[in-house]
Amino acid sequence: MNFFENKKDILQKSINWWNPGKTKQWQEDGIDLVIGKREGYYFYDMDGKKLMNVHLNGGTFNLGHRNPELIEALLEATNYFDIGNHHFPSITRAQLAEQLAQCTPEGLKYTIFSSGGSEAIDVALKCARYATKRKKFISIKNGYHGHTGLAVSLGNERYSKVFLSEGDPNEFVHVPFNDLSAMEQELSKGDVAGVIIETIPATYGFPLPLQNYLATVKAMCERYGSVYIADEVQTGLMRTGKLWGIEHYGVKPDILVTAKGLGGGIYPIAATVVNERAGGWMNEDGLAHISTFGGAELGCVVASKVLEISQRPQVVKNVDYVARYLRSGLERIQQQYPDFFVGIRQLGVVMGLEFDHPEGAKYVMSSLYKHGVWAIYSMLDNRVLQFKPGLLCNKAYCDELLEKCEAGIKEASQQIKYSFTR
Numbered sequence: 167m168n169f170f171e172n173k174k175d176i177l178q179k180s181i182n183w184w185n186p187g188k189t190k191q192w193q194e195d196g197i198d199l200v201i202g203k204r205e206g207y208y209f210y211d212m213d214g215k216k217l218m219n220v221h222l223n224g225g226t227f228n229l230g231h232r233n234p235e236l237i238e239a240l241l242e243a244t245n246y247f248d249i250g251n252h253h254f255p256s257i258t259r260a261q262l263a264e265q266l267a268q269c270t271p272e273g274l275k276y277t278i279f280s281s282g283g284s285e286a287i288d289v290a291l292k293c294a295r296y297a298t299k300r301k302k303f304i305s306i307k308n309g310y311h312g313h314t315g316l317a318v319s320l321g322n323e324r325y326s327k328v329f330l331s332e333g334d335p336n337e338f339v340h341v342p343f344n345d346l347s348a349m350e351q352e353l354s355k356g357d358v359a360g361v362i363i364e365t366i367p368a369t370y371g372f373p374l375p376l377q378n379y380l381a382t383v384k385a386m387c388e389r390y391g392s393v394y395i396a397d398e399v400q401t402g403l404m405r406t407g408k409l410w411g412i413e414h415y416g417v418k419p420d421i422l423v424t425a426k427g428l429g430g431g432i433y434p435i436a437a438t439v440v441n442e443r444a445g446g447w448m449n450e451d452g453l454a455h456i457s458t459f460g461g462a463e464l465g466c467v468v469a470s471k472v473l474e475i476s477q478r479p480q481v482v483k484n485v486d487y488v489a490r491y492l493r494s495g496l497e498r499i500q501q502q503y504p505d506f507f508v509g510i511r512q513l514g515v516v517m518g519l520e521f522d523h524p525e526g527a528k529y530v531m532s533s534l535y536k537h538g539v540w541a542i543y544s545m546l547d548n549r550v551l552q553f554k555p556g557l558l559c560n561k562a563y564c565d566e567l568l569e570k571c572e573a574g575i576k577e578a579s580q581q582i583k584y585s586f587t588r
Contacts (some may be wrong), residue, residue, distance in 0.1 A: 173212040176200050196532045199540075204231035207556050207563060209540075217540045218567055220555050224368065225400050228427040228557050229475060236430040236468055243467040250463035252456055258466035265473055266439050269409055271418045276445035278438045279461025283399040283425030284312025286436035287362070289455060290421045291316045293444040294360035294393040297420070304352050304361045304392075307340045308546045310369035311362060311397055320362060322369075322546055343367060344376045349383055353390045360393035360421075361386075365401040365411035371550030372511045372518030380415040387420075393444060395421040399436075400516070403427045404476040404557055407485050407514035414513065420444055430472045435465035481557055488559045489514050495568035499575055506579040517553040518544065523582055527551040533581070534574035539567065 177200065180189040192199065202212040207219050207230050222228060229236065243258075250256050263277040278293070280286040295301060305311065305320040312318065318326045319333030326332045339358075341348040352358060361383055366372050387394040396419035401411030403424065408414055410422065421444050425436030447454050475481060493512060496519070500507045509520030521527055527543035530551050534541055544550040555567070 247463040262466040280436040281459040284314035287317040289438040300359035308370040362395040371544035371547035433465040519551040529578040533578040
């Protein structure tokens with residue numbers, strides 16, 4: 167296979183044989199990108215354009231593109247392992263499951279492995295239904311939990327309606343984020359299997375939970391017999407300064423889901439970590455759920471190394487440094503454009519940059535792209551730019567990033583002012 171074809175040919179093949187709508191939309195947005203070489207927190211367009219990556223594909227590349235330690239672990243593992251056989255006990259699955267039990271919040275015990283985050287969310291919902299013998303779920307309006315059969319019904323209709331998968335309103339209820347009254351109104355009916363919340367809703371633009379919101383929701387779940395599911399797909403793995411974002415809020419979930427960065431961008435793997443109540447089905451019928459590629463043995467080796475790296479004291483310290491350093495620099499930029507750049511939503515290196523224009527983040531995304539930075543607007547709130555640097559960034563990278571951000575935000579601000587005065 168020729169990996170170095172002409173970019174124009176790759177774009178045409180993508181329109182012909184892959185996804186015409188997505189390919190054309192990026193072209194219309196001015197993002198003429200086909201990723202070629204990639205390394206660390208940079209990647210290159212096939213034509214050679216160098217880009218700093220602060221989207222990280224939702225945190226998939228927390229530890230950078232092609233992290234050498236992860237590649238070394240994978241290559242060494244190929245001397246002995248392959249994907250394995252999901253029917254039988256496995257060396258690497260057993261070790262990774264134990265590791266997850268030790269590093270997740272108290273009370274979580276069993277791990278069910280999947281090949282991706284949406285599948286892992288589906289598993290979480292099934293476990294909640296088993297535990298409660300109820301079918302209904304509560305999720306957040308404009309939340310996002312993936313695209314598979316059950317998961318897609320939890321999110322915005324943009325992703326479900328086209329497939330007739332909005333979900334029965336008697337089974338899937340959406341309430342506003344940070345609205346405790348609306349949450350209790352639904353939970354108090356006593357028919358809810360579980361509440362699922364992204365600790366900080368990513369696709370909605372990273373609005374932060376109000377003080378005691380998540381803890382109060384968990385207390386309500388306990389009061390009304392429902393399961394609390396923490397979706398940590400984008401907020402886990404040290405992105406918030408703690409291994410799991412939910413730790414900041416003193417909540418011990420009944421189920422925790424992790425994916426994306428768990429495979430380090432090297433091997434797809436996801437995990438649903440459950441307490442004994444939610445995982446009790448495995449003592450009744452361990453074959454009730456299976457996944458051929460879930461917990462592939464090679465993926466488990468990579469994930470184990472990801473967890474080890476992410477918890478190193480120097481990495482934890484670096485996340486705190488990068489979060490504070492970038493915050494300071496972004497605030498300086500904000501002071502220059504206070505009428506346009508109006509807010510910074512942040513927990514650790516999870517950031518949402520807020521702009522005072524209904525599509526402000528789209529303008530900023532395009533301008534940053536021209537200046538060599540890749541960050542994406544929040545799909546369900548186009549005012550907010552998802553800005554998510556990696557765990558291992560250094561000062562030089564941060565300085566380069568801030569310089570380019572200043573230029574990009576300035577350009578976007580001027581472009582919007584010009585469009586208003588025409």
